[in-house]
Amino acid sequence: MSDSDIDNGIPRRRLLGAAGAAGAAGLVLGAGGGAAGYAAASGSGGGHGDAKALASVGSTAVPFHGEHQAGITTPLQARGHLVAFDLAPGAGRKEAAALLRRWSAAARKMTAGEPLGDADTGVALDAGPSSLTVTFGFGRTFFGRTGLEKQRPAALDPLPDFSSDHLDARRSNGDLWVQIGADDALVAFHALRAIRKEAGEAARVRWQMDGFNRSPGATAQPMTTRNLMGQVDGTNNPKPSEADFDRRIFVPADGSGEGPGWMAGGSYAVVRRIRMLLDDWEKLTRGDQEKVIGRRKSDGAPLTGGSETTDPDLEKAGPDGRPVIAADAHARISAPEQNGGAAMLRRPFSYHDGIAADGTPDAGLLFICWQADPLRGFVPVQRKLDRGDALSPFVRHEASGLFAVPGGARDGEYVGQRLLES
Ligand SMILES: C=CC1=C(C)c2cc3[nH]c(cc4nc(cc5[nH]c(cc1n2)c(C)c5CCC(=O)O)C(CCC(=O)O)=C4C)c(C)c3C=C
Numbered sequence: 001m002s003d004s005d006i007d008n009g010i011p012r013r014r015l016l017g018a019a020g021a022a023g024a025a026g027l028v029l030g031a032g033g034g035a036a037g038y039a040a041a042s043g044s045g046g047g048h049g050d051a052k053a054l055a056s057v058g059s060t061a062v063p064f065h066g067e068h069q070a071g072i073t074t075p076l077q078a079r080g081h082l083v084a085f086d087l088a089p090g091a092g093r094k095e096a097a098a099l100l101r102r103w104s105a106a107a108r109k110m111t112a113g114e115p116l117g118d119a120d121t122g123v124a125l126d127a128g129p130s131s132l133t134v135t136f137g138f139g140r141t142f143f144g145r146t147g148l149e150k151q152r153p154a155a156l157d158p159l160p161d162f163s164s165d166h167l168d169a170r171r172s173n174g175d176l177w178v179q180i181g182a183d184d185a186l187v188a189f190h191a192l193r194a195i196r197k198e199a200g201e202a203a204r205v206r207w208q209m210d211g212f213n214r215s216p217g218a219t220a221q222p223m224t225t226r227n228l229m230g231q232v233d234g235t236n237n238p239k240p241s242e243a244d245f246d247r248r249i250f251v252p253a254d255g256s257g258e259g260p261g262w263m264a265g266g267s268y269a270v271v272r273r274i275r276m277l278l279d280d281w282e283k284l285t286r287g288d289q290e291k292v293i294g295r296r297k298s299d300g301a302p303l304t305g306g307s308e309t310t311d312p313d314l315e316k317a318g319p320d321g322r323p324v325i326a327a328d329a330h331a332r333i334s335a336p337e338q339n340g341g342a343a344m345l346r347r348p349f350s351y352h353d354g355i356a357a358d359g360t361p362d363a364g365l366l367f368i369c370w371q372a373d374p375l376r377g378f379v380p381v382q383r384k385l386d387r388g389d390a391l392s393p394f395v396r397h398e399a400s401g402l403f404a405v406p407g408g409a410r411d412g413e414y415v416g417q418r419l420l421e422s
Pocket residue numbers: 227229231232233234235236237272274275276293295300330331332334335336344364365367378381382385395
């Protein structure tokens with residue numbers, strides 16, 4: 001696709017019943033996830049007399065190119081697919097470079113709402129880009145397979161074992177990782193099939209996980225999402241508006257950070273499939289559930305009072321002299337001030353894979369967190385949680401991955417080019 005195929009962020013894919021601009025508003029999200037501008041969505045005419053505006057959910061596009069890859073600070077999407085690939089036997093650096101080039105070209109088209117040509121499956125025809133993002137990462141084993149060991153970041157050293165781990169190695173790690181997110185299930189599935197197809201003979205799927213979040217527009221106003229335990233989840237995430245946000249989440253883009261230069265502007269993703277033991281959790285009273293987290297279930301406010309955005313008062317004691325937010329409350333022990341400032345951007349999807357052999361729901365959180373260095377993000381916090389989190393009896397970590405996600409591709413570049421052509 002040439003850039004001239006998109007005018008002001010307007011995809012040319014056929015839009016449902018759109019026979020012209022017709023006042024439809026297409027929202028273009030900036031790389032930081034904020035609304036960067038509006039464009040009228042146009043279609044090539046679907047033959048329907050009753051031209052309808054494409055809903056804003058469909059017409060929102062997240063730019064593929066940028067300093068950072070999309071899908072990190074992008075607002076949570078309603079659908080997600082996480083796929084890890086291993087390079088095929090005999091595939092090395094040359095094949096990996098060609099693969100990343102193909103994947104990037106496909107992602108650039110799809111995120112702009114463009115069809116993929118003759119081989120397109122047609123699954124996303126009629127839909128706009130629907131906030132599709134496709135994010136690519138490299139696992140530790142990638143570097144040995146491609147002869148790029150010298151370029152392997154120390155930050156990809158294996159995560160420590162945690163005492164509560166129940167990890168399935170077949171559903172963990174992988175040479176390559178792709179995170180797909182979109183606000184439409186068909187658009188997300190279309191991207192998944194395309195990425196799989198473009199892998200060709202070069203790489204094989206190692207594992208795949210499918211997730212979801214609340215659909216945009218389901219609540220009266222945009223709100224922090226809820227997880228499958230019913231908690232408001234994501235409140236105390238670092239905010240892009242905070243002065244230290246970039247330093248915490250991204251490897252410095254100017255190359256001044258530790259580690260290899262190709263990771264400038266990149267980030268490290270820790271992925272954990274965390275099963276929720278919902279049958280046990282749902283036996284707790286609401287009050288007991290709130291004690292486990294230290295926040296109210298109704299609105300996510302700390303138990304010490306106020307609203308969702310009020311800072312918890314970790315010193316406050318109740319009439320019995322005990323802390324209102326218990327010593328083992330999840331929100332207390334995961335807070336940066338309890339962990340030497342360790343912070344991460346949590347950007348999860350929920351999952352539900354039916355009923356497990358024991359008759360309990362196979363459901364939980366595809367926990368994805370982003371940080372400039374896992375040793376100053378996920379690792380110290382998970383160590384602390386592992387030692388005494390009130391939530392631990394109700395969750396089980398079943399799979400794990402750690403991936404180096406390079407900075408965004410510049411125009412004309414593919415993701416990972418600075419590594420693969422170094
Ligand atoms: C190692 C990191 C973390 C894991 C693993 C984790 C699992 C997990 N968390 C919830 C639910 C909530 N977590 C909340 C806050 C919170 N959690 C972490 C880290 C991990 N959570 C952090 C750093 C924080 C923020 C702490 C703070 O600064 O206050 C909350 C409260 C609301 C919020 O801030 O998001 C909930 C609810 C589940 C269900 C879960 C595993 C399934």
